[in-house]
Amino acid sequence: MSKWVTAYAPASIGNLGVGFDMLGLALQGAGDRVSARRVDSTGISVAEVRGPDGKPHPALSTNPLENTASIAAQALWDAQSEPGGAELRVFKGVPLQSGMGSSASSAVAGVVAVNALLAKPLPIAELLTYALAGEKYASGGLHADNVAPSLLGGLVLCPPALLPATISLPVPTGVSAVLLHPELQVSTAAARSKLATRYSIDQWLEQQGYLAGFIAACAANDINLIRDTLKDVVIEPQRSAAVSCFVEVKSAALQAGALGCSLSGSGPSIFALAEHHHARNIASAMEQACSMTGIECQSWVSPMTAPGAYVETEE
């Protein structure tokens, strides 16, 4: 029998509030696994998709044309003109439509696993293009703010105009990410289609100024400047109403000392950045505020240096 290769790819915080479509952060503690092995049939197939409970996933298909893991893996397979095929088993750890980059995690784990089956595996950074092919299926756009941090780890700047190049940013020391996932679902593609398509020069410049300042703040390790710039004045106001607990959770995070708080991706997940010693308290405050609105939730605290995808086992 051919060997099974299992790859892990973390969840991620898309946009990171301040950098719509171009900034993302890897999250430690939640991720997807994809196992892959060579088979004689041609192309990539999906043997099974299982949920966190170990049972067949109720929502995800094993049709290889409808799963981001197989779509991404197939793109890599085709580009390498690899003969034969591979079979995938997908283990979803990231909740769907959560704003935690679920489709990106599967796409990244899929390409990283299948890459290890190749005669000549590619360097990890070169897999971005193929992972993006999977992500594009799920979200409808070519943006890498989940795929890039899931693949590469840490904080990644990925302006669409520079793809497939991405920029791994220095992260401030002593700062953690907090992520709260309320038990709600938001469709990324639907959320995107509702955004205004034109903006005033003042809106554009205000948001651009925050992003520029945030990147400078990360490079200079300037905590106060992170607090002054971690803002989304353009996208968040258009999306937050779809997340019924948002106002309460954000308010609780800021009151507990968060440096900033916004939607993770298109939501419903909500993230905050915080100094290490406040992070656990802030997570508790966000959970409590969410529960008070009657919505179940779960939270994670993660360093800003969370590792990206890797091959976990080959056996």
Add this chain to the structure above:
Amino acid sequence: MSKWVTAYAPASIGNLGVGFDMLGLALQGAGDRVSARRVDSTGISVAEVRGPDGKPHPALSTNPLENTASIAAQALWDAQSEPGGAELRVFKGVPLQSGMGSSASSAVAGVVAVNALLAKPLPIAELLTYALAGEKYASGGLHADNVAPSLLGGLVLCPPALLPATISLPVPTGVSAVLLHPELQVSTAAARSKLATRYSIDQWLEQQGYLAGFIAACAANDINLIRDTLKDVVIEPQRSAAVSCFVEVKSAALQAGALGCSLSGSGPSIFALAEHHHARNIASAMEQACSMTGIECQSWVSPMTAPGAYVETEE
């Protein structure tokens, strides 16, 4: 007689192409001087404004309400509730309406000179607010991309939403600025009034991505990334037609190896960033291209670490 204090403030490259209204670079080799002394009459007056030839400036007024040096100095004087007044002599070294931050240089030199007359002079960085008062008179907007580098030196990020705070950025080693001033005049206020007021989300994100990448590139000292991101796809296309030599000069700069080339402020001046060892050649190529279009010109080569304003003499 009370002493004369003379302050120097450099010219500057507003926008630096990639950061409309929020990024600026000090320029070495061109600047304004303002001399100030205490007088018994109340408030700030202007005794004379002289041009580079030492003669009374043909275009600038000695009406203190119409000169950025005196307007800025008066704002500082008022804020400090200083009794009496001061008299200024303004020596213009920066050509008017050149895109070299002429009005900002005078405003900065004015406040720095008058500050030295105060019983308790303020730290230089605290003078920004007052220099901005002068700049606002000239350009009609509250943006600091000329005033901040002229005051503080080097490369400064100054998003309007964060003012009066500004962010001095690290600069890449081995990179120089080249500035070409064609003998044309463009009114900043008029250029501004012609800009489109609304932009598509794609335009906004493309330009924001370049700025974010450029700042990351400066912090990481990544010359190739500077080349990939030093672009203005939004403002330059709207303004460059007003500068008849622009296409030729930009093309010459890029052919000679510039990392990027765009308008300085609202033009007509044109700047390039370049690796040190190419900078002189690039300046020559830009001059030659400009001359070929029949327009007289002058150029400067400056380090990206040019100093900001300072008190030159007190006597």
